[in-house]
Amino acid sequence: MSAVTVGKFITIEGGEGAGKSTNIQFIMDFLQQKGIKVLQTREPGGTPLAERIRKILLDKTESTIHCDTELLLMFAARAQHLHEVILPALQKGIWVVCDRFTDATYAYQGGGRGIDKQRIKSLETWVQGKLRPDKTLIFDLPIEVGLERAGNRSDPDRFELENIEFFNRVRSTYLERANKTPEKYAVINAKPKIEIVQQDIANVLEQLVAKI
Numbered sequence: 001m002s003a004v005t006v007g008k009f010i011t012i013e014g015g016e017g018a019g020k021s022t023n024i025q026f027i028m029d030f031l032q033q034k035g036i037k038v039l040q041t042r043e044p045g046g047t048p049l050a051e052r053i054r055k056i057l058l059d060k061t062e063s064t065i066h067c068d069t070e071l072l073l074m075f076a077a078r079a080q081h082l083h084e085v086i087l088p089a090l091q092k093g094i095w096v097v098c099d100r101f102t103d104a105t106y107a108y109q110g111g112g113r114g115i116d117k118q119r120i121k122s123l124e125t126w127v128q129g130k131l132r133p134d135k136t137l138i139f140d141l142p143i144e145v146g147l148e149r150a151g152n153r154s155d156p157d158r159f160e161l162e163n164i165e166f167f168n169r170v171r172s173t174y175l176e177r178a179n180k181t182p183e184k185y186a187v188i189n190a191k192p193k194i195e196i197v198q199q200d201i202a203n204v205l206e207q208l209v210a211k212i
């Protein structure tokens with residue numbers, strides 16, 4: 001797969017209660033106000049087929065999904081999403097803001113489920129070729145604070161039912177990845193009040209916009 005792209009590819013990661021949705025709206029508004037054409041999408045999902053795969057993955061009655069099956073379904077959804085939505089947009093010069101991407105696979109299937117990261121890496125290379133996000137924003141929050149903010153969900157999905165140790169492994173994996181290649185990531189402390197968080201986001205986006 002050729003990764004000749006013109007638009008920037010920004011991915012958004014974070015745990016429960018980190019304010020991902022509110023912050024994505026802020027990012028979209030910020031970029032649009034700069035006159036940038038930008039598309040918002042999400043994973044797993046983003047196309048009709050990938051949204052059907054998402055339903056299976058999040059369905060808590062699917063209690064027998066093997067972790068390998070989960071991993072492959074994530075990448076099956078991703079392949080469809082990439083070819084149908086992400087790559088065509090980037091090739092037209094449209095920026096893409098994606099709510100979760102392959103860092104989530106390293107964090108949840110790698111850190112959370114314990115799948116060897118080399119397996120994830122080989123699927124990443126197969127499905128994405130050279131395509132990697134230009135910047136990944138990680139909204140970081142201690143797990144206990146995030147769960148408290150998210151409140152007791154009345155209808156938790158298959159992932160939200162996981163225990164605190166699982167979420168701590170997810171968080172550590174995100175932070176390890178950001179530490180290894182800091183130029184690719186912006187770890188945003190999601191604990192302070194929203195104005196401060198959004199100032200941090202704006203600083204990151206200003207740098208990205210300045211490069212075009």
Ligand code: TMP
Nearest residue numbers: 043044074100101104105108109159160
């Ligand atoms: P969301 O709640 O942020 O929409 O994400 C759906 C769930 O899917 C979330 O619990 C994280 C999980 N997920 C993975 O486990 N691996 C992945 O590769 C992606 C994209 C999401």
